[in-house]
Amino acid sequence: MASKNQVPCGPCSFDDVTKDAGKWCTDCEEGLCEDCENSHRKSKILRNHKVISIDDYRKIENISISQVCEYHGESLEWFCKSHDEALCVVCVPSKHKTCSDVIPISVALSNARQSTALSDLEDAIETTLLNVTKCIINRESATNDLEKQELTVKNMILETRAKVNLHLDKLEERLLRELREIADSCKSKYNKFLRNLKATEEKLNKLKEQTRHMKLFSSDIQVFLGTRQINGQINSEVESIKSDICATKDYEFKVSMHSLITKLSNEVEEFGQIKMSEFDAKLYFTDAKIDQAQIGINDKTSRNISNIKLQPIKTFQMQNKMEMNITGCIILPNGNLCMACYTRANTLIEYSDAGDHIRNIPVYSKPYDIAVIDLSRIAVTYGEASILEIMNNSTFKVEKKIRLQHSCMGVSHENGRLYVISGYDTVHVLDLSGTQLKILKISSDTILHITTSKDKIYYTDYKSNKVHCCSLNGEELWQLHCDCLRFPKCVTVDNYNNAYVVGYISNNLIIIQHDGKENKTLLTKSDGLNFSNAIFYDKHTRTLLICNEKGFVMMYKVV
Structure with missing residues (x-):
């Protein structure tokens, strides 16, 4: 007998037998008990169906996705690429008989999970x-x-x-x-x-x-x-x-x-007057790129760097009594700036985007780099202390402390994974619980900074003056050696995977095309770059944050 709040087995219910389902078939859209699951798996026509646990089904049971045509009540079995529309057998001859690119929906959905649309x-x-x-x-x-x-x-x-x-x-x-x-x-x-x-x-x-x-x-x-x-x-x-x-x-x-x-x-009838002035709130809504769930069709994933320019937003000198050595920086979700100061003061420093000092945050040791994980968390590395911490970005309370065998330098986050430079020549891939998933061996031993973007890793080699791009598995895709770039320190990438790199000795900022084939100089020493150590690109606001070693801060809008 099926229990209350349990999912009944569909095939058993058809035979008027009530049993709890242990699995759920997303294709048949019904529960399966153990016996029916075995029969389901043995059937040649059904064995490729996606079967998930009831616990996983509970996570998607309230997601309403219709697989039936709203006009004809038939199953959606075809897809028109021209009109980006799922079709039933009635729609094809009635409305799309002149369309030359109608394909089976099974073909269209083959790359659905990896699609740029998703x-x-x-x-x-x-x-x-x-x-x-x-x-x-x-x-x-x-x-x-x-x-x-x-x-x-x-x-x-x-x-x-x-x-x-x-x-x-x-x-x-x-x-x-x-x-x-x-x-x-x-x-x-x-x-x-x-x-x-x-x-x-x-x-x-x-x-x-x-x-x-x-x-x-x-x-x-x-x-x-x-x-x-x-x-x-x-x-x-x-x-x-x-x-x-x-x-x-x-x-x-x-x-x-x-x-x-x-x-x-x-004669005086009032003590004073309360005057209220009204003005537009400083609220900015960044438009997201929504592609109507198209599966890799007409998707603009790149932008030529020749059209990219920087518009100055704000520059200011950080005011602090302690010694300055800024090695990492981010823009927090609330718009404030957070800088890692790699000194014995053991502090992160928070500023407003207007250049006002908010507070110094005491931390475990000398902070080297910072990465944004999500809306509420950041990751902080502590260099030779071989420690990485995950902390709340409002209270800065530590939620997880992770110890590595070697030094923790640059850090980046991508899809629930942390990519950490450890020992100057390896990238450790960790999940957010601190479990090591893999180690990527790098062909250099002078790496300090790293960043990730979707399916790529970018890092700089300050000794060879090179910038590298590789896959998430460590397979090198391209490398760039530029005479104008000396002692490349920090790297960040924009929404189109174009890389921005600061030269610590050359005192410049260059941008590298997403494929590594083109590059150009955006800023020089005359723009304020002087031993620039840290750089961060906010993909939501298209804002570029650059910090010199001694605390001079520059903010630009990328247009």
């Missing part, structure tokens, strides 16, 4: 995914920037309010101090006059008492003379009082507020 489709998905990822990163970054701007404006408002409060407090304190000083001065004058009056009052009361006693008890002559003497004192006090009265002022306090203060409280 490769282009994979590249298109990867490119579109990269575009979406970059857009996500850009919008997340924009959101963070917006939050920072909001906080900055908020702090500016609060600081302005605090400054206004502080300034008003100071003005208020100054005005109150002025009021207090004026009032104290006025009260001091009042008090002085008041003291004089009280002293006079006391004198007058005393003279009054003396006059009364004189009248009662003194002799006539004493009264006579005393009257005149006391009268003189009274007249003196009267004159003094009159003089003080004439000099005495009354005061009235009022305040005239500054017009701006009055306006602030009466």
